[in-house]
Amino acid sequence: xxxxAGAVREALRVAALGVLLAVGFAAAAAPSAAEAPxxxxxxxxxxxxxxxxxxxxxxPDGNYAGSYADAAGRAARRRVAAQLAREHxxxxxxxxxxxxxxxxxxxxxxxxNQAPAQVAKSLSQDARVSWAQTMNLYRAQAHDDPLxxxxxxxxxxxxxxxHQVATGRRVRVAVIDSGIERDHPDLARQIESAQNxxxxxxxxxxLHGTAVAGIVAAQADNGIGIAGVAPQARLIALxxxxxxxxxxxxxxxxxxxxxxxxxxxxQAQIINxxxxxxxxxxxxxxxxxxVGRGIVVVAAVDRGAADGGFPAAHRGxxxxxxxxxxxxxxxxxxxxxxDVPTTVPxxxxxxxxxxxxxxxxxxxLYALLHEAREGQRAAPSQTAxxxxxxxxxxxxxxxxxxxxxIDACGSLAVAVGSCRCACVxxxxxxxxxxxxxxxxxxxxxxxxxxxxxxxxxPAILRP
Amino acid sequence: xxxxxxxxxxxxxxxxEAQAQLGVSAAIDSDYRFRGVSLSxxxxxxxxxxxxxxxSGAYAGAAxxxxxxxxxxxxxxxxxxxxxxxxxxxxxxxxxxxxxxHFSGDARYDYGEVFTGLVDERWSLRLYYSPDYFGRRxxxxxxxxDAHLALTPQLRLFGHAGALxxxxxxxxxxxxxxxxxxxxxxxxxxxxxxGFSGAAFDMQLAWVGVGRGGPYLAEYATRRAGWVLGAAVxx
Numbered sequence: 131x132x133x134x135a136g137a138v139r140e141a142l143r144v145a146a147l148g149v150l151l152a153v154g155f156a157a158a159a160a161p162s163a164a165e166a167p168x169x170x171x172x173x174x175x176x177x178x179x180x181x182x183x184x185x186x187x188x189x190p191d192g193n194y195a196g197s198y199a200d201a202a203g204r205a206a207r208r209r210v211a212a213q214l215a216r217e218h219x220x221x222x223x224x225x226x227x228x229x230x231x232x233x234x235x236x237x238x239x240x241x242x243n244q245a246p247a248q249v250a251k252s253l254s255q256d257a258r259v260s261w262a263q264t265m266n267l268y269r270a271q272a273h274d275d276p277l278x279x280x281x282x283x284x285x286x287x288x289x290x291x292x293h294q295v296a297t298g299r300r301v302r303v304a305v306i307d308s309g310i311e312r313d314h315p316d317l318a319r320q321i322e323s324a325q326n327x328x329x330x331x332x333x334x335x336x337l338h339g340t341a342v343a344g345i346v347a348a349q350a351d352n353g354i355g356i357a358g359v360a361p362q363a364r365l366i367a368l369x370x371x372x373x374x375x376x377x378x379x380x381x382x383x384x385x386x387x388x389x390x391x392x393x394x395x396x397q398a399q400i401i402n403x404x405x406x407x408x409x410x411x412x413x414x415x416x417x418x419x420x421v422g423r424g425i426v427v428v429a430a431v432d433r434g435a436a437d438g439g440f441p442a443a444h445r446g447x448x449x450x451x452x453x454x455x456x457x458x459x460x461x462x463x464x465x466x467x468x469d470v471p472t473t474v475p476x477x478x479x480x481x482x483x484x485x486x487x488x489x490x491x492x493x494x495l496y497a498l499l500h501e502a503r504e505g506q507r508a509a510p511s512q513t514a515x516x517x518x519x520x521x522x523x524x525x526x527x528x529x530x531x532x533x534x535x536i537d538a539c540g541s542l543a544v545a546v547g548s549c550r551c552a553c554v555x556x557x558x559x560x561x562x563x564x565x566x567x568x569x570x571x572x573x574x575x576x577x578x579x580x581x582x583x584x585x586x587x588p589a590i591l592r593p
Numbered sequence: 594x595x596x597x598x599x600x601x602x603x604x605x606x607x608x609x610e611a612q613a614q615l616g617v618s619a620a621i622d623s624d625y626r627f628r629g630v631s632l633s634x635x636x637x638x639x640x641x642x643x644x645x646x647x648x649s650g651a652y653a654g655a656a657x658x659x660x661x662x663x664x665x666x667x668x669x670x671x672x673x674x675x676x677x678x679x680x681x682x683x684x685x686x687x688x689x690x691x692x693x694x695h696f697s698g699d700a701r702y703d704y705g706e707v708f709t710g711l712v713d714e715r716w717s718l719r720l721y722y723s724p725d726y727f728g729r730r731x732x733x734x735x736x737x738x739d740a741h742l743a744l745t746p747q748l749r750l751f752g753h754a755g756a757l758x759x760x761x762x763x764x765x766x767x768x769x770x771x772x773x774x775x776x777x778x779x780x781x782x783x784x785x786x787x788g789f790s791g792a793a794f795d796m797q798l799a800w801v802g803v804g805r806g807g808p809y810l811a812e813y814a815t816r817r818a819g820w821v822l823g824a825a826v827x828x
Contacts, residue, residue, distance in 0.1 A: 184614065184646035185686050186712055187678040188719070190656045191620060191642055191825075201795035202616030202644050205827035208792065210614070225792075229714050232680055419682055 173382045175240050176223060176265040177250045178412060179214060181207050181258070183227055183234040204234075210258050211236040218249060224329070226384065230391050231415055233260060237384055261411060268386060268407030270308070270338045270371065270379035270430075270486050288539055289357060295542050296505070298347065298360025298497030303400045304393035305343050305493075306386065308371040308379050311335025311475045316348040316355040317365070323396065324367035327388040331372050335475040338379040339369065341482045342404050344473030345490035346497070355479050356471050359494025360501075366396050371405065383410050390416040394423065399500050401425055402493040403447075404486030406432035406439035414444055421446035426500075426525055428493045430485035431462045438462050448496075448526060450489040453535050464535045465491040495538055499528050502545035614646045620825035625658060628735065628755055629782025629803025632670070634661045635816060651677045652690075660696060662727075668699040678712055685713040701728045706735075716740040732760045733807075747791065751799075753784035757807045780807025786821075796824045 184203060208225060215222050215238055223237040240246045246264045253262035302322065312321055314335065320343070326333040343365055350361035370389035371381035386405075390413065393401050401420060406429070420427055431451040432439030438459045442449035451458030452467030467488030474480040503525065530540035618641075624631050625638035632638075644654040653675040660670040676690020689709040696702040704727050710719030717739045726733040737755035744750060758779040786799025802818040 182614070182648050184648075184652065185650065185678050185680045186714065186717065187652055187688055188674060188676055188690055188692075188708060188710075189644070190654070190672045190674055190692060191640060201790055201793065201825060202618040202642065202827040203614055203646060204616075204790070205618075205793045206614040206616040206646075230682070422683060 172239075173265050173267060175242065175246060177220070177238050177240055177246050177253065177262055178265060178383060179211060179236045179238055179253055179262045180233045180260040180412065181210060181236065182260055183207070183229060183232050185232060186229075207234045207236075211238075214238075214253060214256065214258065218253065219244070220249070226388055228387065228391055228416075230394055230419060235384065235387065235412070237265070263383070263411050266383045266408045266410050268371070268381040268383075268405045270381075270405050270484075289359065292359075292498060292538060292542055293350065293357070293361065295546055296360075296498040296502040297350070298358075298363030298494065299501050301360065301363045301400065301497040301500045302366055302396065302398045303346055303360065303363045303402060303493055303497050304366040304368055304389075304396065304398035305339065305346060305402045305490075306368045306370050306389040306393065307339035307342050307402070307404060308336035308373055308381075309334050309369045310339045310343045310365070310367040311473070311477070312367065314340060314344075314473050314475070314477055316352070316358075316473045316479070317343055319349055320347045320358070320361075320363070320365050321367050322364040324369070325389070325392055326369045327385040327392070328369055328372045333369060336371075336373040336379070337474055338371065338373070338404070338486065339367070340475050341472045341480070342402060342486060342490040343367065344479075345470060345487055346402060346494045348473055355473060359491055360497035363494070363497040366393060366398055368392055379405075381405055381407075383412055386410075387412050387416055390420065394420050394425065398425060400493050400496045401427045402490060403427065403429040403441055404489045406430060406435065406442060409440040409444075413441060417441055417444050417447060426493075426496045428489050428496065430489040431458045431460075433458060433485070435459070448492060450485065450492045452483070452485045452488045455485075457534060463492070463529070463531060464488070465495075467491070492536065495529070495536065495541065496525060498538075498542055499525055499545045502542055503528065506546060613648060616644045616646075616827055618642045618644075618825050618827040620823060622821055622823035624801075624819065624821045625660065626784075626801050626821055628737075628757055629780070629784070629801055629817075631816070632658075632660045632662060634664065635819075636661070649677075650679055650686075651675075662696065662699060662702055666699060668696045668702075671695045671697065676708075685711040685716075688712050688717075688719070704728055715742065726759075734758055734760055741788075747789055749788045749790070751784075751786060751788055751797075753782075755782045756780070757782070759807060777806040780804045793828070794824065794826045796822075798822050 204227070211222055211225070214220070220238040220240055223239050226235045226237070228235055240249050250262040250264050253259050309326070310321065310324065311317065312324060312335070317340070324333075344356060344358060346358050347360050347363040347365050348356045348358035350357035368389035370385040371379050374380045390401070394416070417427055426448060427441070427446065428448045428450060429442040429444075431442045431449050433451065433455065435443070436459060437443040438449050438451070441447050442462065443460055449458075449460060449462040450465050451462045453464035454468040458464065465488040467485055468483045469481050470483065470487045471479060471481050472487065474482075528541055528545045530537040530544060532540070620640045620642070622638050622640070624635050625633035638659055640656055640658040642654065642656040644652070646652045653673075655674070656670075656672045658670045658672070660668050662668065672692060672694045674690060674692035676688060678688040679686040687709075688711070689707075691705065691707045693705045694703060704723055704725050706721050706723040708719050708721040710717060719737050721735040722732070723735075724732045735755060735757045737753060739751070739753045741749050741751040756779055780803065782801070782803040784799050784801050786797055788795065788797040799821050800818070801821050805817070
């Protein structure tokens with residue numbers, strides 16, 4: 131057996147290595163020199179280079195997941211990226227493994243005298259690269275007319291009646307947006323987890339993300355503020371956008387991709403994307419993965435784009451437009467989006483308008499439908515109507531429309547198999563909701579110009 | 594280090610593989626624990642590894658490790674392996690391969706193993722079979738379940754549980770007469786710890802525990818539980 135002296139030697143050795151470990155941790159925890167772009171202009175001068183990330187497999191040096199050899203693979207890919215950067219006169223900004231896609235995403239800075247689109251095209255032709263693309267910018271879909279805040283409130287969805295049937299209990303809704311104020315009195319108990327994917331900008335509560343989160347899942351029956359559409363849903367707050375100069379809310383391809391990957395990994399049931407921009411291959415691949423895994427992806431329509439913009443026009447994504455602005459392009463459905471009272475930073479409430487908030491309504495509704503359907507799965511309704519059981523059909527097929535507008539009560543009635551609120555489920559004019567059936571990315575021209583929209587000017591409501 | 598990096602780059606160019614990746618790493622551990630059992634008499638150990646990954650999912654590699662299977666008899670373990678793993682987007686991938694170990698200066702411990710399993714992003718389950726485990730003329734099967742949880746992009750928790758069992762000795766062999774009783778043919782090993790990954794290095798601190806059963810490889814007493822600390826640099 132090992133003697134006492136041996137045990138002491140062992141303890142000393144482990145202690146010495148512990149010091150080495152601590153020093154290494156400290157060194158590695160230091161901020162990286164390669165950070166996210168400081169401005170939208172910097173982001174537009176970057177390209178994303180996607181390299182093959184081999185799947186995990188047997189390693190002889192301790193086969194437990196995440197072994198040393200993974201670091202060796204990472205070093206090999208960094209070496210390839212460094213070679214590519216040298217050959218094209220670029221510099222590496224950062225590196226983001228995306229194991230869900232089997233890709234390692236390198237962000238490269240392009241000198242001012244080179245066009246990023248041309249550099250991406252050239253890199254894509256390199257056999258070492260899976261593909262390369264420009265860093266696109268996205269902006270939140272909110273009206274910028276301050277008078278909207280003074281107009282009458284949008285048509286209610288009979289929320290109190292809906293909540294007699296479902297409240298979104300335990301449904302995880304990922305809100306990919308700007309920072310959500312985590313200690314807002316109407317949101318503090320609603321957030322399951324939060325991550326920041328905007329490097330170089332300290333996490334903080336921002337207008338757009340906080341407003342969207344409140345519409346989806348603000349706490350109900352707490353005597354203050356508002357009730358979210360799904361007040362018992364669990365929010366996954368993923369900050370991929372930031373409030374830029376002039377209060378415009380911007381996001382990049384990279385930050386959105388990282389947030390989408392996180393939402394999928396956290397097994398979100400619904401993902402809200404209240405933003406729009408040019409089509410993007412990396413984001414499209416992640417959206418395909420999410421939709422393929424049965425996650426409902428809701429996106430705001432950009433009325434300035436012929437087909438509603440990306441990601442709203444992407445295959446399988448639920449496109450939502452503000453119902454007060456009239457019919458929208460493509461398969462978009464209409465939901466309340468004007469003069470919506472909701473949460474805003476500094477523990478306040480305000481009225482906001484825009485397709486972003488229409489999308490948030492629909493994400494909340496999907497949380498209700500998800501809960502109702504799962505309830506039916508566990509205990510089928512005795513009064514269920516004839517035909518296909520609601521537990522057997524995709525969630526979007528439960529949504530009912532009347533003149534293009536979402537019939538929230540009717541949709542929930544279909545999900546539970548009975549009419550428990552003043553619904554119009556039996557109305558023959560009701561139709562099932564379409565989702566985008568075909569990818570439209572290839573038909574659109576990227577528009578990576580400067581974002582000029584400004585967010586709504588909120589009218590402050592007293593709590 | 595620069596030389597090793599240049600070497601791996603040169604090998605890739607010679608191979609002409611576009612999306613293939615070749616990595617080289619050097620590691621030290623406070624104890625070389627293999628399936629819970631120390632192969633270094635509880636002493637620190639160094640290892641040099643080369644790993645090759647093809648875009649198709651085929652992979653191969655080799656590792657050079659100092660081993661001490663008998664008291665004061667140092668040898669070098671040369672381990673080669675190859676396999677293939679499939680990638681799926683909506684579920685675990687499937688994997689199969691083989692490994693061969695040679696101990697220089699003590700070839701009686703040489704052995705080979707085949708394996709298959711399921712591999713997901715966060716976990717893996719593998720089954721191994723060796724007809725002559727560490728040259729003991731005993732066929733063995735080993736099952737292991739590994740999982741990890743990323744706390745941050747750099748920090749992860751990991752866990753491992755494995756069970757090695759002696760299937761039977763070859764009929765007529767002397768070894769058959771020395772087979773352990775059925776109740777002691779299986780040995781369980783556990784490993785749990787925390788790991789940290791930097792740009793080109795990796796560190797791990799793990800608790801390792803192992804049961805009494807099954808074939809013990811080294812001819813010296815092994816502490817059945819302890820902490821192992823390790824670090825690796827990649828090129």
